[in-house]
Amino acid sequence: MEIVEIIKVVVAGIICWLNFVLIDTYFGLPEKPGVLGAKTIGEKIRDIGGNIHGGYFMGNIVCSPDASAGTLLASIMSYLMGVEGGIIAALLVWIGNRLCADPGYAGTIGALTITAIIYLLSPIIEAKYFIAGMVLAIFTIQGFEHKYASILLGKIAKKMNRGE
Amino acid sequence: MDIVEIIIGVIALLMAIRIFLTRSRARKLLYLCCLSFCISALIALYVDSPMGGIVAITYFVCSTLSSNAIAYTIEQAKDIE
Amino acid sequence: MGDIAILYLTSLIISLIVALILKLPLIPKEKPVRFSFQTSIIFPTPILALGIEAIFRNLFGNYIVLAVFAGLFGALLSKYSDKLFGEP
Numbered sequence: 001m002e003i004v005e006i007i008k009v010v011v012a013g014i015i016c017w018l019n020f021v022l023i024d025t026y027f028g029l030p031e032k033p034g035v036l037g038a039k040t041i042g043e044k045i046r047d048i049g050g051n052i053h054g055g056y057f058m059g060n061i062v063c064s065p066d067a068s069a070g071t072l073l074a075s076i077m078s079y080l081m082g083v084e085g086g087i088i089a090a091l092l093v094w095i096g097n098r099l100c101a102d103p104g105y106a107g108t109i110g111a112l113t114i115t116a117i118i119y120l121l122s123p124i125i126e127a128k129y130f131i132a133g134m135v136l137a138i139f140t141i142q143g144f145e146h147k148y149a150s151i152l153l154g155k156i157a158k159k160m161n162r163g164e
Numbered sequence: 165m166d167i168v169e170i171i172i173g174v175i176a177l178l179m180a181i182r183i184f185l186t187r188s189r190a191r192k193l194l195y196l197c198c199l200s201f202c203i204s205a206l207i208a209l210y211v212d213s214p215m216g217g218i219v220a221i222t223y224f225v226c227s228t229l230s231s232n233a234i235a236y237t238i239e240q241a242k243d244i245e
Numbered sequence: 246m247g248d249i250a251i252l253y254l255t256s257l258i259i260s261l262i263v264a265l266i267l268k269l270p271l272i273p274k275e276k277p278v279r280f281s282f283q284t285s286i287i288f289p290t291p292i293l294a295l296g297i298e299a300i301f302r303n304l305f306g307n308y309i310v311l312a313v314f315a316g317l318f319g320a321l322l323s324k325y326s327d328k329l330f331g332e333p
Contacts, residue, residue: 002167005167005168006167009167009168009171026279027279028277028279028280035232035235035236036235036236036239036240037231037232037233037234037235037236037238037239038235039239040190040235040238040239040242041190041191041193041194041235044188044190044191045191048191058194059235061197062193062194062196062197062228062231062232062235063228063231063232063235064228064232065224065225065228068201069224069225069228072201072204072205072224073204073217073220073221073224076204076205076208076217076220076221077217077221079208080208080212080213080214080216080217081214081217081303084299084302084303085214085217085299087292087295087296087299088217088296088299088300089217089221090292090296091292091293091295091296091297091299091300092218092221092222092225092296093221093225094289094292094293094296095225096221096224096225096228096229098326098329098330099225099229099330100228100229100232103279103280103281103282104289105279105288108288108289108292112292128168128209129168131168131172131205131208131209132167132168132171132172132205134201134205135171135172135175135201135202135205136171136175138197138198138201139175139179139198142194142195142197142198143175143178143179143182143194143195143198146191146194214303
């Protein structure tokens, strides 16, 4: 029984990882630091041998609620309230984005897509597993090893034509 | 204890230890961001009502706002030096 | 189920009509769109209206008047967001 739950968490994590990395990259997070703080973090990542565009990506995640935050908060609200919760999360993420001086496309659209994915997959994987999956996904990027994570993000950015 | 809460709690503890072990001030913010993700998820899992979700969202947005301010200050302090 | 769908549709349509009256552009005029702060009819007006309607419905109940007000507030918030949150 435990094994089945762990497999569900890992599968949900992979779905969340793809969701927020693809949406964030598409809306241009690696291209330029949206705020001044993200620039500092990007340069620090470059100093330890990482990729500058991956560093900008990670700095932008820290400095404003982007698709990563949208994914986590929409899965929390879907777990608590169903589909309506996902829409409320999208509204509040947009307000948070605007407070952090960010246009808010990535966060809102990330919240809406993960709400749709959770609704479609709800008979197989419950929303609870998506919360743990998102925490695992953000751990692989922000918490595990900054150098290799930034190089991987830089490669994805290059492939999607965002940043060099 | 549920397996979901155990996974999130272990990651939160790991992040708290790494925040103390890292020397770079800017890279601490990255671990801190991951820690706020964990805390936000734990709030929602424990409170388990729609208001708990609102609290989790408010906590997360406020924590990113303060991270934004700290990172901005680090950049400014570099210029002064 | 049908009632809830009608409430959400009402707020969506009202928000689009009010946004048209307030002369919001259909898509942002600045290019590239993904860095533009300008609000438009496609984004984020419908999302704001639906979110406000979801909050109203869960707090106060299923009333069509509230759905109309949710659409109105959504369009107004979208139009005046620059004044509310400050210039970027």
